[in-house]
Amino acid sequence: MRPTIGVLALQGDFREHVLALQATGECDTALVRTVNDLSAVQALVIPGGESTAMSKLAIAFDVLQPIRERIAQGMPTYGSCAGMIMLAREIIDGRADQETIGGLDIAVRRNAFGRQVDSFEAPLHAPLWGSEPLNAVFIRAPWVESCGAAVEVLARVESGPHEGAVVAVREGAVMATSFHPELTSDNRVHSYFAQFVRENV
Ligand code: GLN
Numbered sequence: 001m002r003p004t005i006g007v008l009a010l011q012g013d014f015r016e017h018v019l020a021l022q023a024t025g026e027c028d029t030a031l032v033r034t035v036n037d038l039s040a041v042q043a044l045v046i047p048g049g050e051s052t053a054m055s056k057l058a059i060a061f062d063v064l065q066p067i068r069e070r071i072a073q074g075m076p077t078y079g080s081c082a083g084m085i086m087l088a089r090e091i092i093d094g095r096a097d098q099e100t101i102g103g104l105d106i107a108v109r110r111n112a113f114g115r116q117v118d119s120f121e122a123p124l125h126a127p128l129w130g131s132e133p134l135n136a137v138f139i140r141a142p143w144v145e146s147c148g149a150a151v152e153v154l155a156r157v158e159s160g161p162h163e164g165a166v167v168a169v170r171e172g173a174v175m176a177t178s179f180h181p182e183l184t185s186d187n188r189v190h191s192y193f194a195q196f197v198r199e200n201v
Contacts, residue, residue, distance in 0.1 A: 003197045006032035006041030008067075010057035012049020012082055016182040021045065023187050026194035035066045042201040043076040045193070046083030046101070048139065048180050051091075051110065054082055055098045064101060071103040076173040076200060078193045084108060084176035085142050092145055103174040105148030112143040113162060124179075126155035126168055129188040136167065136179035143178055144169055173200060 005021050007014045009031035018029045032038050044067065046054075058064040071077055079087045088100050090107040111118070118140045123133035136155075144166035147153070154168035154175075167178035173196070181189035 001198070001201070002026075002028060003042040003194070003201055004028040004030050004040065005043045005045060005194065005197055006030050006037065007045045007047060008032050008054075008058075008063075008083075009047075010061060010063075011054045012047040013180070013182060014045075014047040016180075017045045017047050017080070017190075020182045020187060020190040021194060024191045024194045026191065026198060032063070033061055035063060038063060038066055038070060043193070043197040044070070044078075046077065046079035046086050047182070048081035048083060051082040051085035051100075052095045052098050054086060055100065058086075058101070059099065064099060067101050068103070071101065071174060074173055076193070076197045077103060077175070078189075079176040080180050080182060081139065081141055081178060084144075084178055085110060087174060087176050088142075104169060104171050104176055105151055106169060106171075106176075107145045107147075108142040109145045110142050111140050112145075112165070113138060113141055117160075117162075122157060122159070124155045124158060124167070128154050128170075129192055134181065134186055134188065135184055136177075136181075137183050138167075138179050141167070141178040143167055
């Protein structure tokens with residue numbers, strides 16, 4: 001079956017995710033802003049952006065709880081950067097009123113890389129997406145500070161002061177990256193996700 005993958009389109013770089021998914025040739029795409037939109041998709045991408053704003057909008061648009069329910073029912077979900085924060089169980093350095101969707105048993109630190117390197121690119125090896133390194137783009141990115149036993153670490157920062165920091169994880173059908181593959185022409189993360197959706201829904 002050719003799945004329809006939704007992209008949460010409340011805030012952030014959802015257009016880039018739509019283009020990246022379309023470029024895989026493996027799926028159709030739809031923007032998700034309402035519960036009705038959500039019911040029409042088999043999987044969801046949560047984009048990069050600003051997690052505090054996205055959290056407020058998700059509550060205002062009444063989609064926070066419905067997305068939680070779909071994830072609990074096994075909907076494949078992928079989040080980049082702010083999307084990773086939205087999928088975390090716990091946020092360190094979040095705003096007091098900031099809510100997450102959850103789905104990943106991880107604690108993330110917002111803006112973890114600090115001011116001096118708030119944006120940078122680095123090669124990452126992540127065997128799940130192939131043997132060639134990915135050029136990972138980090139923009140005021142979070143990292144995964146701790147994760148539960150069921151969480152698989154997919155990639156870590158490989159050099160520099162933050163060597164070893166966990167920047168890609170998955171747990172069951174939920175996957176997240178601190179970086180933004182949607183901003184590069186390397187489509188392997190989106191291809192992997194679309195393929196996973198094809199095989200699992
Ligand atoms: N720092 C942002 C946040 O806290 C995430 C940045 C991004 O998505 N590029 O939500």
